[in-house]
Amino acid sequence: MVLPRSAGALTMRVSSGELLAQLKQSFEAFGVSQGEYESAAASVLALERWGFEGLRLLETALSRLRTENRPAPQVEYVLDGLVIDCFESSALFGLVPCIERLYVNGWRNAGGQASFKNCREPAFILPSLIKVCERGCSAGMYWWTEGEVNLLHTVRLESGTESVRVSSGVWASLDAVWPDAKVLITREEKDLESFERDLIQPSFELRERRDSDEHRALFERISKSNIEINPWLWDGLQELGREMLVAGTVESRMGAGADPRPTEL
Amino acid sequence: MTPRTVTKALNLTASSEEGQVLPLRSAALVMDLERLGTLQPSRLSFMRTLVRRMAHESWRIHAERFELDENGHGEAIYRIEAGSERYRFVVFSSALADDQRNDRVISSQWDLTMALVQGDLSEDQLKSLRINVPLQEAGRVDDHVLVLSRANRSSRSFQSVVQRLATGQQPDVEGLKKVGYLCRTTAVYGSGKFGMADWQVVQSTCRSFRTPFSAEMFACYLLRHFSCEQVEHIAKVLAPDRAVTIAPEIKRFIGIGNATGLGMAPFLIKHPKLIAHWMMQRETALARVLSQTDCDDQKLNCLKAMVLQVIQHLRETTVGEAQQQERNETLVMSLSHLTEALEQPAFDAWLRSEGWSALQSFVVDRYGRDADELVQVLLFEIYPELVDPLEESMAVDEDLDLEPHVPLAECLALIRDHYDWALDIDFQQPDHRALFWYRSEEKMEPRLGDRFFEMGAEKEMPMSIAFAVRACSDLMESYLSDFPDSLVVDFLMVFPDQLGIVRRIQSLSGLHYGDIRGNLSDKNLQPMHLLRAKLSFFGVGKFDPKSRLWVRNTMFQGAPLVDDVNCDRAEDSWYFPVAPVL
Numbered sequence: 001m002v003l004p005r006s007a008g009a010l011t012m013r014v015s016s017g018e019l020l021a022q023l024k025q026s027f028e029a030f031g032v033s034q035g036e037y038e039s040a041a042a043s044v045l046a047l048e049r050w051g052f053e054g055l056r057l058l059e060t061a062l063s064r065l066r067t068e069n070r071p072a073p074q075v076e077y078v079l080d081g082l083v084i085d086c087f088e089s090s091a092l093f094g095l096v097p098c099i100e101r102l103y104v105n106g107w108r109n110a111g112g113q114a115s116f117k118n119c120r121e122p123a124f125i126l127p128s129l130i131k132v133c134e135r136g137c138s139a140g141m142y143w144w145t146e147g148e149v150n151l152l153h154t155v156r157l158e159s160g161t162e163s164v165r166v167s168s169g170v171w172a173s174l175d176a177v178w179p180d181a182k183v184l185i186t187r188e189e190k191d192l193e194s195f196e197r198d199l200i201q202p203s204f205e206l207r208e209r210r211d212s213d214e215h216r217a218l219f220e221r222i223s224k225s226n227i228e229i230n231p232w233l234w235d236g237l238q239e240l241g242r243e244m245l246v247a248g249t250v251e252s253r254m255g256a257g258a259d260p261r262p263t264e265l
Numbered sequence: 266m267t268p269r270t271v272t273k274a275l276n277l278t279a280s281s282e283e284g285q286v287l288p289l290r291s292a293a294l295v296m297d298l299e300r301l302g303t304l305q306p307s308r309l310s311f312m313r314t315l316v317r318r319m320a321h322e323s324w325r326i327h328a329e330r331f332e333l334d335e336n337g338h339g340e341a342i343y344r345i346e347a348g349s350e351r352y353r354f355v356v357f358s359s360a361l362a363d364d365q366r367n368d369r370v371i372s373s374q375w376d377l378t379m380a381l382v383q384g385d386l387s388e389d390q391l392k393s394l395r396i397n398v399p400l401q402e403a404g405r406v407d408d409h410v411l412v413l414s415r416a417n418r419s420s421r422s423f424q425s426v427v428q429r430l431a432t433g434q435q436p437d438v439e440g441l442k443k444v445g446y447l448c449r450t451t452a453v454y455g456s457g458k459f460g461m462a463d464w465q466v467v468q469s470t471c472r473s474f475r476t477p478f479s480a481e482m483f484a485c486y487l488l489r490h491f492s493c494e495q496v497e498h499i500a501k502v503l504a505p506d507r508a509v510t511i512a513p514e515i516k517r518f519i520g521i522g523n524a525t526g527l528g529m530a531p532f533l534i535k536h537p538k539l540i541a542h543w544m545m546q547r548e549t550a551l552a553r554v555l556s557q558t559d560c561d562d563q564k565l566n567c568l569k570a571m572v573l574q575v576i577q578h579l580r581e582t583t584v585g586e587a588q589q590q591e592r593n594e595t596l597v598m599s600l601s602h603l604t605e606a607l608e609q610p611a612f613d614a615w616l617r618s619e620g621w622s623a624l625q626s627f628v629v630d631r632y633g634r635d636a637d638e639l640v641q642v643l644l645f646e647i648y649p650e651l652v653d654p655l656e657e658s659m660a661v662d663e664d665l666d667l668e669p670h671v672p673l674a675e676c677l678a679l680i681r682d683h684y685d686w687a688l689d690i691d692f693q694q695p696d697h698r699a700l701f702w703y704r705s706e707e708k709m710e711p712r713l714g715d716r717f718f719e720m721g722a723e724k725e726m727p728m729s730i731a732f733a734v735r736a737c738s739d740l741m742e743s744y745l746s747d748f749p750d751s752l753v754v755d756f757l758m759v760f761p762d763q764l765g766i767v768r769r770i771q772s773l774s775g776l777h778y779g780d781i782r783g784n785l786s787d788k789n790l791q792p793m794h795l796l797r798a799k800l801s802f803f804g805v806g807k808f809d810p811k812s813r814l815w816v817r818n819t820m821f822q823g824a825p826l827v828d829d830v831n832c833d834r835a836e837d838s839w840y841f842p843v844a845p846v847l
Contacts (some may be wrong), residue, residue, distance in 0.1 A: 012405070013407065014460060015460060015462065016463050017458070018459070018460070034764075034765035034766075035761070035765030035766070035767075036761065036762070039764065075758065096757075097757040097758045097761050100669035101669070101758060104670045104752060108670075134666075135666075223466075225408055226407065226462075245705060245709060246706065246714070247721075248371075248705050248706055251719060252714065252721075253705075
């Protein structure tokens with residue numbers, strides 16, 4: 001008997017290529033468009049590579065994603081940027097055009113801001129920001145996670161000569177948190193500094209910081225070896241992906257061309 | 266902040282080795298699906314490139330373990346020294362009933378299963394390979410493994426070659442002309458599948474396999490070597506005193522068989538930048554060669570000899586399908602006529618004064634596309650110094666990206682300019698939407714279905730680029746009539762489901778060759794054209810379609826042997842191989 005690939009294993013490793021292909025096929029089963037499932041799959045992989053635990057985030061979201069109602073995000077244009085209401089949907093899907101909108105506003109107006117309201121897993125916005133920063137701008141992203149201690153996550157993306165420089169911090173606070181994820185796209189890195197200065201209060205306690213070299217090293221390491229994944233998540237993704245497969249019949253076998261009889265006899 | 270812009274007017278030129286600007290053939294001609302179905306293997310094909318590299322870098326290949334029983338079942342391990350790098354090629358040979366031997370990807374048993382592994386091999390790794398490699402798609406390997414493959418013995422040739430060797434005779438060359446191999450591979454996996462190392466990792470860490478598909482091609486090359494050693498071994502066990510080994514001339518004429526179906530086609534659509542780049546390299550080679558005017562005695566004699574060799578090669582090629590047979594016969598007639606022309610003093614003088622581009626025009630006008638593509642690759646052989654440097658540039662960044670700031674009207678104009686072939690298709694006609702591509706639940710095998718008679722169209726793979734472009738163009742036109750000054754991003758905010766196709770259109774717009782020009786959902790689609798295009802880049806020969814959906818072919822026939830490589834006498838002249846005369 002051939003056991004399922006992941007049966008009994010506590011962890012398993014998959015290559016980036018097969019993870020990406022599986023994610024695309026699984027997300028396709030959610031009924032989203034090709035561009036969306038491709039972006040979402042790339043987003044999970046990019047988060048994982050840059051050290052932002054994309055797979056763990058997906059694991060917590062997967063069962064909900066399956067049944068989640070995904071209304072189109074509503075965009076409101078306000079004086080200092082955009083307010084995007086995600087209606088409690090995950091940032092994994094549907095936000096690429098909004099980030100592109102923000103990017104276009106950013107280069108037209110020397111900078112653009114957006115608040116993402118009611119947005120689940122806002123970290124999934126990050127890879128789209130990395131993508132636009134590869135075109136030569138800088139960006140910052142800031143969001144809270146609530147718990148016993150509220151944590152502010154800050155990520156700075158700076159356009160480098162060869163690739164985007166990513167640095168991050170996690171700050172603890174007992175103060176009230178704001179529910180929106182904030183994004184700033186700018187051409188001036190000093191804009192990011194002043195934005196962060198306003199954001200990070202003296203009472204906040206720095207819990208974790210990774211500079212761009214650390215993130216780059218993580219990226220290089222994870223990109224050069226297979227990725228560890230929870231077998232149950234892998235099985236769940238495969239199960240989802242199977243929804244995109246068509247049942248095999250005698251007619252369908254002929255649709256692949258070859259004679260179903262043994263060859264050359 | 267200035268947005269990065271990749272969209273630009275097409276400049277259809279290439280550079281010579283000295284930087285001189287050379288004209289390229291148009292995308293309308295080169296990327297036409299039917300034209301792609303006429304491509305021939307060339308010096309730039311991955312098999313040729315690989316063998317050249319093995320020779321230049323003095324690779325050494327030796328059996329480290331060869332433990333087969335009297336039926337050839339057991340395991341073998343080959344050690345490969347490629348410069349400072351070490352690899353192992355591990356083969357497991359098992360018993361398989363004749364009626365279980367099947368080319369289909371959905372099969373689950375094979376005569377041979379094998380893996381190409383990076384570095385040294387520990388006993389634990391070997392144990393894991395023994396369990397997982399024979400399972401193929403149902404197994405898991407780690408990222409030391411670069412390639413996973415399987416093969417079956419040829420029912421037409423394997424046993425008969427064993428019998429002849431065991432009775433002290435050489436294999437029947439007439440029989441080998443018809444078959445050309447002892448074993449036939451039915452799948453070759455790499456690029457991160459089933460836990461293997463990703464292509465990007467192979468590219469950056471395995472210098473020996475830094476060009477696309479070179480690791481996969483190498484696995485096939487060693488399979489060919491193993492198949493010869495395997496028949497020799499069985500014959501020797503059968504008749505220790507009488508058995509002979511295969512003469513090197515005949516051994517070189519033994520390739521490795523391959524059966525390829527639709528599984529290869531989606532790659533061409535999923536990797537548009539790579540395919541456009543491969544075509545660009547090939548067309549650059551052509552432009553460089555056609556710009557030469559030094560048609561002297563040596564080069565003309567070389568061309569004449571090659572044309573005669575191709576004629577013999579085609580005559581020795583056995584093809585079951587009538588259409589392919591007719592194409593081969595027409596090609597033989599064309600080349601025979603060309604041979605006569607080349608012997609005429611007036612033609613000879615004209616060629617010497619006008620150069621190779623005149624020859625190409627003559628061939629196109631007189632003999633058509635098949636002959637055109639064939640003569641091109643022969644000209645490549647005359648100028649290795651102009652062609653071979655391009656082999657190191659076959660990989661490319663495949664990232665697709667948007668240009669959201671571009672005016673939508675500009676994007677629509679770009680579609681009308683680059684995708685006029687797609688906009689010309691009337692998708693209201695049922696025949697133009699008749700087929701859909703899907704993945705079967707049987708090993709995810711890609712298949713074609715009839716949209717109007719078969720289930721599963723709702724799970725269609727996004728293979729019909731022409732249809733997607735048409736739909737996107739219609740939406741853009743309508744949107745622009747209401748918002749004439751809008752940008753691409755405005756359109757995507759309203760139609761986010763167009764993100765994928767807009768990203769593709771914009772990303773390919775700066776490339777010379779862009780998308781393959783054909784309607785992949787047309788009732789009369791010939792998927793064989795897609796298979797042939799990709800197989801030509803691999804370098805396969807003896808193209809033998811078994812239907813419009815799958816093809817049998819031969820790899821590495823005529824190539825230098827492992828012994829030739831080990832002794833530094835591997836020659837790079839194995840194009841269009843012909844049967845040896847002993």
